[in-house]
Amino acid sequence: MKKTKDENTEGQILDAAKSIFQTKGMDGARMQEIADKAGINKAMLHYYYRSKQLLFEAVFKNAFSLLAPQLNAILNDDSSIEDKIKNFTSNYISFIIKHPYLPNFIIQELNRNQDFILKLKDNKGFPNLEKFKKQVNDEVSKGHIKPISAEQLFINILALNIFPFVAKPLVMAFTNTDDKSYKQLMEDRKTEVSNFIINSIKKH
Amino acid sequence: MKKTKDENTEGQILDAAKSIFQTKGMDGARMQEIADKAGINKAMLHYYYRSKQLLFEAVFKNAFSLLAPQLNAILNDDSSIEDKIKNFTSNYISFIIKHPYLPNFIIQELNRNQDFILKLKDNKGFPNLEKFKKQVNDEVSKGHIKPISAEQLFINILALNIFPFVAKPLVMAFTNTDDKSYKQLMEDRKTEVSNFIINSIKKH
DNA sequence: ATATAGTTTAACCATTTGGTTAACAAATGT
DNA sequence: ACATTTGTTAACCAAATGGTTAAACTATAT
Numbered sequence: 001m002k003k004t005k006d007e008n009t010e011g012q013i014l015d016a017a018k019s020i021f022q023t024k025g026m027d028g029a030r031m032q033e034i035a036d037k038a039g040i041n042k043a044m045l046h047y048y049y050r051s052k053q054l055l056f057e058a059v060f061k062n063a064f065s066l067l068a069p070q071l072n073a074i075l076n077d078d079s080s081i082e083d084k085i086k087n088f089t090s091n092y093i094s095f096i097i098k099h100p101y102l103p104n105f106i107i108q109e110l111n112r113n114q115d116f117i118l119k120l121k122d123n124k125g126f127p128n129l130e131k132f133k134k135q136v137n138d139e140v141s142k143g144h145i146k147p148i149s150a151e152q153l154f155i156n157i158l159a160l161n162i163f164p165f166v167a168k169p170l171v172m173a174f175t176n177t178d179d180k181s182y183k184q185l186m187e188d189r190k191t192e193v194s195n196f197i198i199n200s201i202k203k204h
Numbered sequence: 205m206k207k208t209k210d211e212n213t214e215g216q217i218l219d220a221a222k223s224i225f226q227t228k229g230m231d232g233a234r235m236q237e238i239a240d241k242a243g244i245n246k247a248m249l250h251y252y253y254r255s256k257q258l259l260f261e262a263v264f265k266n267a268f269s270l271l272a273p274q275l276n277a278i279l280n281d282d283s284s285i286e287d288k289i290k291n292f293t294s295n296y297i298s299f300i301i302k303h304p305y306l307p308n309f310i311i312q313e314l315n316r317n318q319d320f321i322l323k324l325k326d327n328k329g330f331p332n333l334e335k336f337k338k339q340v341n342d343e344v345s346k347g348h349i350k351p352i353s354a355e356q357l358f359i360n361i362l363a364l365n366i367f368p369f370v371a372k373p374l375v376m377a378f379t380n381t382d383d384k385s386y387k388q389l390m391e392d393r394k395t396e397v398s399n400f401i402i403n404s405i406k407k408h
Numbered sequence: 409a410t411a412t413a414g415t416t417t418a419a420c421c422a423t424t425t426g427g428t429t430a431a432c433a434a435a436t437g438t
Numbered sequence: 439a440c441a442t443t444t445g446t447t448a449a450c451c452a453a454a455t456g457g458t459t460a461a462a463c464t465a466t467a468t
Contacts, residue, residue, distance in 0.1 A: 009415080009416085024231070024316070025229070025231060025316070027228070027229060027231035027232040028231040028316065030454090030455075030456095031455075031456060031457085032454090032455080032456090040416080040417095041416060041417050041418080042417095042456090042457090043416075043417070043418090043457085043458080043459090044415085044416065044417090045456095045457095046456085046457060046458080047415075047416080051456080051457080052455095052456065052457090071378070104311075104312075104315055106374065107308075107370060107371050107373075107374060108308075108312055110373040110374055111308055111372070111373060112228070112229075112232065114373060117373055117374070117376075117377045120377070121377055126377075127378050129378060129379060129380065146403070148396075148400075151379045151381075151389060152389070152392070152393070152396050152400075154378070154379065155367075155368050155375055155379070155389075155393075156364060156397075156400060158367065158371070158375065159363045159364050159366075159367035159368060160360060160363050160364065162363075162367065162371070163359075163362065163363035163366065163367040163370075164359055164363060166311060166367070166370060166371075167311050167362070167366070167370075168315070169311075169314040169315055169318060169321055170310065170311060170314055170321070171359055171362065172321075173321045173324070173325055173330075174275070174331050174333060174358070175333060175355045175358065175359070176333065177355075185355060185356070185359075188356070189356070189359075192352075192356050193360075196352075196356075196360060196404050197404070199350070199403070199404040199405075200400050200401070200403040200404035201403075204408045213445080213446085234424090234425075234426090235425075235426060235427085236424095236425080236426090244446080244447095245446060245447050245448080246426090246427090246447095247427085247428080247429090247446075247447070247448085248445080248446065248447090249426095249427095250426085250427060250428080251444095251445075251446080255426080255427080256425095256426065256427090409468105410467100410468085411466105411467090411468080412465100412466080412467075412468095413464100413465090413466080413467095414463105414464080414465075414466090415462100415463080415464070415465090416461105416462080416463070416464090417460105417461085417462075417463090418459105418460100418461095418462100419458105419459085419460095419461105420457105420458080420459075420460100421456105421457085421458075421459095422455100422456095422457090422458100423454105423455085423456090423457105424453105424454085424455075424456095425452100425453085425454075425455090426451105426452100426453090426454100427450105427451085427452090427453105428449105428450080428451075428452100429448105429449085429450075429451095430447105430448100430449090430450100431446105431447090431448090431449105432445105432446080432447075432448100433444100433445080433446075433447095434443105434444080434445070434446090435442100435443085435444070435445085436441100436442080436443075436444085437440105437441090437442080437443090438439105438440090438441085438442100
């Protein structure tokens with residue numbers, strides 16, 4: 001029987017690398033620290049992944065492949081705009097509570113290395129706005145929702161959902177909340193945010 | 205006559221350090237690169253700022269002291285909620301277009317070093333939500349706007365304004381825009397975002 | 409049993425990096 | 439004019455860091 005990911009060395013390395021890279025970033029991460037966390041010799045990292053860069057890319061692609069399907073849900077699903085917003089908001093916030101470092105990690109590293117995203121864009125499954133655009137334009141011209149471009153609406157949805165996690169320390173300081181009450185604020189947002197968006201675009 | 209900031213060495217160092225730290229972060233920045241950018245010997249960095257950590261802190265505090273007044277504008281001004289949102293959105297986006305790396309830098313470094321914000325919180329002039337809370341609660345109970353907590357409204361305002369700059373490479377990839385059309389998208393948001401927020405909270 | 413291929417380790421290496429030193433140059437005060 | 443403080447440089451240093459090597463150990467196949 002094939003060993004499960006967390007008993008074989010390669011998987012242990014990836015898990016440790018995830019944890020270190022996602023909290024410290026490419027530049028802040030140390031190969032020795034990853035090896036220590038995985039409980040193995042540093043040479044093993046190079047045996048399985050050749051270099052820090054390649055290990056990092058493995059972690060990054062893995063992280064991105066978790067995020068992309070969440071976004072495709074809102075872009076390519078067949079439900080109504082209103083349902084999409086409701087579902088996405090609720091699902092997405094649950095998702096991030098499970099992977100708190102993920103959006104920050106992706107954003108930080110994409111800012112550091114602009115070329116990186118070009119590689120990702122070629123992948124099938126990379127989020128594409130076309131269908132969503134058509135849907136938004138349709139609903140606007142039918143008069144179901146107020147005029148708004150699909151791009152701006154999409155940016156707003158992402159912003160309202162992702163930002164509070166990315167800027168957590170900053171927002172916690174401003175709102176004077178501790179970890180526990182911040183978590184509650186985020187729970188509240190599962191419905192708060194979708195209401196906020198829908199209020200804004202629906203006609204009265 | 206005292207030399208202006210950009211002719212004296214100390215100021216040149218700070219300028220160079222700003223540019224390097226804000227694009228590469230604490231971990232990615234190299235003292236030699238800062239010295240080269242400032243056009244001086246590396247030993248000068250230590251002569252004026254003692255250590256990388258202290259030089260970094262000088263840059264960080266400087267950056268934060270630019271951001272804080274922008275936020276206080278929305279929190280402590282005497283205008284109506286609607287005016288605040290309009291002005292803040294328009295001003296803030298202009299502000300960031302002038303300092304594109306600033307919000308990302310602050311968020312990234314605060315995530316890296318959680319203790320850091322505690323030092324800032326003690327400073328007078330650190331954004332405080334109390335007055336804004338009172339105003340929002342007032343307008344809600346008077347029935348001028350729909351029920352919403354001041355914290356959630358504040359988070360939403362920050363999110364809609366800051367996020368598109370922080371996550372620029374990601375959003376550019378999703379929306380398939382180049383630098384020029386992204387800049388246009390951001391210009392449009394100066395009014396787009398405030399309409400979006402006001403639509404959402406106003407009563408009909 | 410024995411050869412073979414895959415896995416793991418300790419020791420090592422070259423380079424990078426933040427920081428220091430000692431000597432030198434330029435102001436500044438007396 | 440000269441002494442003292444301030445500013446600047448090149449050379450240097452120790453520690454950290456990504457990566458390599460050669461030997462040892464383990465599993466697998468014949």
